[in-house]
Amino acid sequence: MSKEDNNTGMNILQKIIKTIRTESRELTDAVMDTTGTGKLEQAFDAANYKLKEAKQALTDMMKKEQQSLRILDIIKDKIIQHEQLVAEALSNENHAQTLYQAQIVADLEHSLELQAESTQSISEKTVYLQKQLEQSERELKDFARQLSMLKTTENIQKATETIMNNIDGADANLLSAKKSLNRIREKQKNKSHQYTSEKILLKNDKTPKQLSNQDTDKSLEDIIRRIQDKSS
Amino acid sequence: MNLADFAIRLSRFRTTEGYTFDCQSIDGEVEVLQVEMAGFDGFPVFITKTDIQIICIIYLWSESEIIQDSRVEMLEMMLDTSISIPLSSYARVGDRYVLFGALSVSSGFNKLVEEVVTLNENALDVVSAMEDFLHE
Numbered sequence: 001m002s003k004e005d006n007n008t009g010m011n012i013l014q015k016i017i018k019t020i021r022t023e024s025r026e027l028t029d030a031v032m033d034t035t036g037t038g039k040l041e042q043a044f045d046a047a048n049y050k051l052k053e054a055k056q057a058l059t060d061m062m063k064k065e066q067q068s069l070r071i072l073d074i075i076k077d078k079i080i081q082h083e084q085l086v087a088e089a090l091s092n093e094n095h096a097q098t099l100y101q102a103q104i105v106a107d108l109e110h111s112l113e114l115q116a117e118s119t120q121s122i123s124e125k126t127v128y129l130q131k132q133l134e135q136s137e138r139e140l141k142d143f144a145r146q147l148s149m150l151k152t153t154e155n156i157q158k159a160t161e162t163i164m165n166n167i168d169g170a171d172a173n174l175l176s177a178k179k180s181l182n183r184i185r186e187k188q189k190n191k192s193h194q195y196t197s198e199k200i201l202l203k204n205d206k207t208p209k210q211l212s213n214q215d216t217d218k219s220l221e222d223i224i225r226r227i228q229d230k231s232s
Numbered sequence: 233m234n235l236a237d238f239a240i241r242l243s244r245f246r247t248t249e250g251y252t253f254d255c256q257s258i259d260g261e262v263e264v265l266q267v268e269m270a271g272f273d274g275f276p277v278f279i280t281k282t283d284i285q286i287i288c289i290i291y292l293w294s295e296s297e298i299i300q301d302s303r304v305e306m307l308e309m310m311l312d313t314s315i316s317i318p319l320s321s322y323a324r325v326g327d328r329y330v331l332f333g334a335l336s337v338s339s340g341f342n343k344l345v346e347e348v349v350t351l352n353e354n355a356l357d358v359v360s361a362m363e364d365f366l367h368e
Contacts, residue, residue, distance in 0.1 A: 144284075148282065148283060148284050148285070151283060152282045152285065152287070155281075155282050155287075156280065156289070156325055157325065157326070158260070158261045158262045159262050159264045159280040159289075160291075160325045160326060160328065161260070161261075162258055162259075162260025162261060162264050163260075163264060163266075163278055163291075165260070166258050166259070166260070176293060176294070176297060177275070177291075177292040177293045177297075177355070177358075177359040177362075177363075178293060178359070178363060178366045178367070178368070180274075181363060184273040184274070184356070188273060
């Protein structure tokens, strides 16, 4: 990733801010380069490709590392075997055989040394590639985040245009908070009035019945008392 | 979640508080879904989607509705209160101030419903709190 590409990525929010301030609707064009190709998207694709390459290279290198470690183990085993043969030859006082096996051990130790160096080098390369891979992953995630910022800004601008084009006339009040709030309050006031009226109605409904019953009871008592008074 | 599928599911859904939802898809360059909460006197919520997020928006007011002398005070109040508002933030799109909530595209149905309800409740509080900064 070149320094220029990185800067392009790092400045995406500033570019969005600049574009919004100049009231440009064509955000993508403004943020992308003049050739009409998406610089950021190109950088994203490049980072993606780099990541894929790095993964393949790492897989190859890990395979080599494993092979090299296996060879190292084989040499170590052979050294142990030939050291045993040296010991046997020594115990048999077979001087020629001792020298012969010792020479093999010396050659194997030399091979081991070379193989160890090779393995070490491969391991270092593996670690390096792994770091490269992590770096690429980071770059890729960062590009994805920047692209997302760009696309979201563009999407919201377009969505707002769509909504404004679709909602006009009386419906436009829906998009004015104060008008909506007044509408909501009016509605709630009506509801409250309705509720109060219902309550009064219920209350009124109940009161005459009770009064009427009381009145009836009272008048019945009066009648009985009147008749009792008459007959007494 | 696909917005069309969400609309179908939401249209049949009833929250435990008894809210139901009227959904309407708006044709245009990008996919937009308009959701209104039946049983709650609030605002229409507009939902749109990008590759990684679902954004729910309520349009609050436009620049022309703000009383110019108290504009700075209003902006400061918006900044001061933004963090306290659950799941929602302020933004401005063009000359329109909005309250919005953003969710990951992997969010489930219930999270999206929660966002729509909370956003509407928040918007009502916000507009009531800010109405002195706005023209009649």
